[in-house]
C-alpha cells in the first residue's frame with residue numbers, strides 16, 4: 001500500500017482569511033527613466049531582451065508581479081530595432097509612454113504613439129518594432145503571475161512545442177450513435193443543469209481580437225468629462241472596452257484599463273474593491289490615501305495604488321489636469337457596498353442619538369472648506385491590519401455655512417447620529433451619518 005506524504009491541516013472556513021496586503025509603492029519618474037536609459041544602453045542578443053519586470057518587494061519568486069496577479073514590464077527599443085515574435089497563454093495590455101512604434105499582433109499591424117493602449121489576446125503572436133528616430137518606451141501589463149502561480153504559464157517554444165493543436169472532430173465524437181448526447185440542458189422539473197464533455201472541452205468559440213485605443217481619440221472624449229461640474233460624484237473616466245469581454249467589462253478577459261482625467265482639486269470618495277489597481281500618471285500631480293497612509297505622485301510615476309480590498313481614494317492637486325491609465329484585475333471586483341441589510345437592532349436603536357465621537361477625517365469631495373467628510377476610527381490599519389470598513393465609517397455633515405479645514409490629527413465631533421443605509425448608483429455608500437454642530441481638535445495625549 002502506498003502512502004502519500006500530504007498533510008491534514010485543521011480548517012475552519014468561517015474564520016476570516018489572513019490576507020497578506022501588499023503596501024502601495026510609487027516607482028517615480030526618475031526611477032522609470034533611469035531604468036529605461038539602462039535598458040537602452042545594454043548590449044543584447046535580441047531587442048526583446050530590452051525589458052524588465054517591475055516587481056513588488058513582496059512578490060514571490062514565481063509570481064514576480066507589481067500586484068499579486070498583475071505583472072508590469074518596462075520595455076524599450078532603440079530606433080530601428082524589432083523584437084523577435086513571442087506568444088503565450090497570458091493576456092496583455094500595452095501602453096506607450098515615450099516615442100512611437102508599430103505593434104503586430106497576429107495579422108494586425110498597427111502604428112502606436114505616446115499614450116496609445118493596445119490589448120494582446122492569449123496565444124497571439126506579438127512583434128514590436130521601432131521604425132522612428134527616437135527610443136520607444138512602453139509598459140506591458142500581463143496576467144502571467146496568476147498563470148505562473150497555477151503552474152500553467154505556457155510560452156511557445158519550438159523545442160518543447162508549447163502549443164497543442166486542437167484535436168480534429170473532438171466535438172463530433174459522439175460514440176456509436178445509439179445514445180444522443182445533449183450539449184447543455186436542465187433536467188425537467190429540477191434545478192440541475194448538465195453539460196456534455198464535448199462542450200466542456202470545446203465551448204462555443206468567442207472571437208478575441210486585438211484593439212488599439214488611440215490617445216488622441218480617447219483624450220478628446222475624456223476632456224468633455226472635465227466640463228462636469230463639482231456636483232458630479234462619479235469618476236471622470238472611460239473604460240477602454242473590448243467588446244469580447246461582454247458584461248464583464250474588460251480590456252482583456254483578465255483586466256480592465258481606464259483612462260481618467262482629474263481636474264484640479266477633485267477628491268474621490270473612499271472605497272475599496274477586491275481587484276488590485278496600478279496607476280500610471282502622465283500629467284499633473286496629486287496624492288492617494290491608502291489604508292490611512294498618504295502617498296504623493298506626479299506625472300511619470302507608476303504606482304500600485306490600491307491593493308485588493310483596502311480602502312483608498314485619490315485626489316488631484318491644484319495644477320493642470322491629471323491624466324492616468326489604471327489597470328485593474330477583473331473577476332470579483334464588486335464593491336463591498338453592493339449589498340445591504342442586516343444592521344443589528346441594537347445599532348439601529350442608536351438612530352437619533354446625540355453623540356460625541358473621536359476619530360480621523362477623510363475628506364469626501366472637497367480639498368478645503370470641507371462640509372462633508374468620513375470619520376474613521378484610525379488613519380492607520382488597526383491591530384488586525386484591517387482598514388476601516390463601511391460600518392466603521394461615519395459620514396459627517398457640517399452645519400450650513402460652517403466648513404472646516406483638513407487636519408490629519410484626531411478630532412472630536414458632536415451631533416446627532418442617523419443609522420440608515422444610503423445608496424448611490426445602487427451601492428451602499430454609508431450606514432452611519434451624523435449632522436454635527438461642532439468639530440474640534442481632540443485633546444492631545
Ligand SMILES: [Fe+2]
Nearest residue numbers: 271272277306
Ligand atoms: Fe479604486
